[in-house]
Amino acid sequence: MDIETLWKRILENEGESFYTVRGLEFDYEKVDYDKIKIYRDGKFAGFVTKDNMDFILNNPNLSRKEYRDVMWTSSYALSLYNTLIKMEKNQ
Secondary structure, eight states: OOHHHHHHHHHHTTTOOEEOTTOOEEEEEEEETTEEEEEETTEEEEEEEHHHHHHHHHOTTOOHHHHHHHOTTHHHHHHHHHHHHHHHHHO
């Protein structure tokens, strides 16, 4: 999957519920074409950008700590990545 396909899938799933590795439910809304706003328990939790997702796509085998060192919202970005990659493989 390339970044354009991944980001398109993210935008298509706006408003759906996703879960972090720890089982925390979150959703998101599009801010602009390159950024989404994450909400957990109805409260703002941060932003995930297309660049964040591109970084994960190009570095899929880093540890969670290494992702956290690069992006504050890595748990949400990784959850989106893992869920949407699995969905793509199942199609």
